[in-house]
Amino acid sequence: xxxxxxxxxxxxxxxxxxxxxxxxxxxxxxxxxxxxxxxxxxxxxxxxxxxxxxxxxxxxxxxxxxxxxxxxxxxxxxxxxxxxxxxxxxxxxxxxxxxxxxxxxxxxxxxxxxxxxxxxxxxxxxxxxxxxxxxxxxxxxxxxxxxxxxxxxxxxxxxxxxxxxxxxxxxxxxxxxxxxxxxxxxxxxxxxxxxxxxxxxxxxxxxxxxxxxxxxxxxxxxxxxxxxxxxxxxxxxxxxxxxxxxxxxxxxxxxxxxxxxxxxxxxxxxxxxxxxxxxxxxxxxxxxxxxxxxxxxxxxxxxxxxxxxxxxxxxxxxxxxxxxxxxxxxxxxxxxxxxxxxxxxxxxxxxxxxxxxxxxxxxxxxxxxxxxxxxxxxxxxxxxxxxxxxxxxxxxxxxxxxx
Amino acid sequence: xxxxxxxxxxxxxxxxxxxxxxxxxxxxxxxxxxxxxxxxxxxxxxxxxxxxxxxxxxxxxxxxxxxxxxxxxxxxxxxxxxxxxxxxxxxxxxxxxxxxxxxxxxxxxxxxxxxxxxxxxxxxxxxxxxxxxxxxxxxxxx
Ligand code: SF4
Numbered sequence: 384x385x386x387x388x389x390x391x392x393x394x395x396x397x398x399x400x401x402x403x404x405x406x407x408x409x410x411x412x413x414x415x416x417x418x419x420x421x422x423x424x425x426x427x428x429x430x431x432x433x434x435x436x437x438x439x440x441x442x443x444x445x446x447x448x449x450x451x452x453x454x455x456x457x458x459x460x461x462x463x464x465x466x467x468x469x470x471x472x473x474x475x476x477x478x479x480x481x482x483x484x485x486x487x488x489x490x491x492x493x494x495x496x497x498x499x500x501x502x503x504x505x506x507x508x509x510x511x512x513x514x515x516x517x518x519x520x521x522x523x524x525x526x527x528x529x530x531x532x533x534x535x536x537x538x539x540x541x542x543x544x545x546x547x548x549x550x551x552x553x554x555x556x557x558x559x560x561x562x563x564x565x566x567x568x569x570x571x572x573x574x575x576x577x578x579x580x581x582x583x584x585x586x587x588x589x590x591x592x593x594x595x596x597x598x599x600x601x602x603x604x605x606x607x608x609x610x611x612x613x614x615x616x617x618x619x620x621x622x623x624x625x626x627x628x629x630x631x632x633x634x635x636x637x638x639x640x641x642x643x644x645x646x647x648x649x650x651x652x653x654x655x656x657x658x659x660x661x662x663x664x665x666x667x668x669x670x671x672x673x674x675x676x677x678x679x680x681x682x683x684x685x686x687x688x689x690x691x692x693x694x695x696x697x698x699x700x701x702x703x704x705x706x707x708x709x710x711x712x713x714x715x716x717x718x719x720x721x722x723x724x725x726x727x728x729x730x731x732x733x734x735x736x737x738x739x740x741x742x743x744x745x746x747x748x749x750x751x752x753x754x755x756x757x758x759x760x761x762x763x764x765x766x767x768x769x770x771x772x773x774x775x776x777x778x779x780x781x782x783x784x785x786x
Numbered sequence: 787x788x789x790x791x792x793x794x795x796x797x798x799x800x801x802x803x804x805x806x807x808x809x810x811x812x813x814x815x816x817x818x819x820x821x822x823x824x825x826x827x828x829x830x831x832x833x834x835x836x837x838x839x840x841x842x843x844x845x846x847x848x849x850x851x852x853x854x855x856x857x858x859x860x861x862x863x864x865x866x867x868x869x870x871x872x873x874x875x876x877x878x879x880x881x882x883x884x885x886x887x888x889x890x891x892x893x894x895x896x897x898x899x900x901x902x903x904x905x906x907x908x909x910x911x912x913x914x915x916x917x918x919x920x921x922x923x924x925x926x927x928x
Contacts, residue, residue, distance in 0.1 A: 389815070414808055418815035425817060488894045526808040559803055560874060561866045577803055577872055577899060626898050652806075672893065686893030707918065708818065708879050711895045712855045713887030719921035731818065732879065732914070736921050 385409075386764045388462070388747045389416035390528045391651035391757040392507075392535075393764075404768045406748060413529035420748060423729035427742040433735075438773070441741045445700070446785040448722045448738065449478060452698035456481040458687055459704030459726075461653035463775045464752025464764060468655065468662045470779035471702060476675040477786055481696060484659045485652075485704060487671045487686045492632050493625055493649045494660045495670045502639055505617070505646040507534075507758045512541040516613035517554045521580065521623020522650040523562035528757070531650075532567065536617070543615075553609060557583065558623060571609075573602060580627040584638050591641040616645035622652075651757040654746075658755035691717050700724045700782075702775055703743075707732035726778055743775040750774035795906040798840050800850070802830065802884070802900040804877040819914055827878035828859040828911045830904075833868035837861070842906065849907040852900070855883035857912045873904075879917050 386395040389412070398410040399420060409417045429441040436444075449455050457475045460468045461484050475482040486494060496502045510517075517536045524531040532538055537547075537554045544551040556565035557573045557580075565572040575583050586598035590607035610616065620635070628634055639647055651657055660670035667679035672686045683689055687706065690696045691714040698721055707715060708731065718736070725737035728745040744750040749770035753763050773781075810826035817823065830850065832842065842848065846861045857880050864874065875881040877897065884900045 389811075414812040415815060418812040421816075423816060423818075425819065488897075492894075523806060526811070527806045529808055559872065560805060561868065562805065566866070574869075577801065623898065626894065626896075629892065629894050683891055683893045686889075688887070688889050688893045688895060689891065692887055692889070705818075707921070708882075710882065711885035711887050711897075712879075712883045712917075713885075715921055729818075732918055735918055 385767050386747050386762055387412050387416035387420060388654040389419040391654050391657060392528045392530055393654055393754055393756045393762040394530055394534065395762055399767050401768055406767065415529060422745060422748060425730035427727050427730050427734055427740055429742060430740045432738060438741065441739050442781050442785060444739045445724045445782060448698050448724065449786065454696050456690055456696040456699045458483055458699055458706065459702040460659050461485050461656040462703030463655060464746055464754055465655065465658045465662065466752045467776035467779055468659050470776055470783065472662060472666055474779055474783050476677045477783060479676050481674045481685045481690060483671050483685060483687045484656065485709065486656050486660055488688060489622055490625055490649050490651055491660065491671045492629060493620055494657060497647065497649060498661065498664045498670065501636055502647040504648060506760055510617050511535045511539050513543050513615040514617050515544065515552055516609060516616040517552060518557065518618045519554065519564045520557045520618055520620055521627060522619045522621020523564045524619065524650060525563035527652060528650060573606060578627050580624055581631060581634060584634050588638055588641050610642060613644050616642065617648055618645055619648050619650050621650045649757055655754040657757055657759065661755055688714060696721065698722045701733055702726045705731040705733045707736060726775055741778055742772055743778055744770050744772035752776065797903045797905040800873050800902055800904045801871065802873045802875055802902060803898045804875050804881045807876045810876045824914060827876055828880050829862050830859050831862045831864045831874040833864050833870040835870040836873065837863055847907045847909065847911060848904050849909065850884060850902045850904050852884055852902040854886055857883050858907050858909045859911060879914065880912065883917060
């Protein structure tokens, strides 16, 4: 059995059919997972200033750039193994660099509170075995973590939920759009206006406290009634909710206090984003946006966005991430103007503007290790095919040695 | 062809939010420079009511712009009945072209809360090559 690294569900029941050292077919994976396991069509080659070179020259050039940088940054590592992440953090420490990852503009706010134990959480296995009320909030799992409902939440039979979705489980969607997940939650879809989550939470808190909320009274009381009856509930928090309440995130803690039978689950995209957050948290007490001087200093100005807006970084190592694809256009001009070192298995938008590219092995196809699932469970990733590419863990080692 | 007709195409204010789509994610895993990824990303889904209000038909090309960027994408009708007032784009470099870089010092952009202007267009759908071109110092064959 292989593990899929297509999202943070890390499905470890994948059968991979290998032919001539290539994954020809997969069984059990979703569309995204299958495509990821078969690999991208454009593999990255080592290059300096967009001219092909060999890997040793790319590594040498990286070291030269980083040594000359006044304020280097290490960004990414969410698509790397825990082993590579630990080495990345050590490398950043050695460089007195800023370190940040995609959680900085994704689920970082939520994971931080979970690791600080400010929000109650549980495992996905608990959800499969016990959960009776499932709330997908600002989360379209069907498209983002496509096997979430079938492996863990709505459809499976669980120890105390033998009748699965037909009788034992209720799924609720709260969203601005009738997503594919909302479609499954028939009759329990609550549409909210854009940025309307805060108001909805406040009204729900009122309803749960026995008051009559002014906001959509009938539906709100109905929802509060369902939530109150839950024996074991879960709120799956998607980035829709996180973005919407980012200015007042503690309101989620206030809601959780009113829902003692519920657990909060962060819906994570990148397969090992939680791994990065946990590793950095263990080392520094923060999940992202840290300058390792080497003493850890946390500040919003160390987020990738603010580092680029304020032009605070003068060289950046990007590992397994494509900020040119995921960041707003206004910050790309500055990103493209500084030396970027791109470490990735595939050609990306970032590799197209990089001063140096270093190809690496694709995790769980060409290299192994461990990763942390969205619920905090450690999952092992085994290598399925051989390849000439270095795992990113080894690249981190090489950079460390040379620096 | 009366080009003037298109030059005078009315412009409407539009609010856009972004979402994820498994088919687009699948296409990205395979080849983010491919046609499939482009077709699934360079599109905007608008409710039937708003399409009618703006005089748009499915498959029309539309220009969406604001002070951060400008893109040409295909207009689609939302699969499910949406109440209107909000349009939808799959999160991609196309939607990111319209997102402000200002995070109020907090580091999280407003990816899901975009205000822009929309009008019918005759121009070609914006390619990824075009989106990335201003950032590439030397031309590289794709
Ligand atoms: S749900 Fe996620 S981990 Fe599971 S097969 Fe799909 S992409 Fe892979």
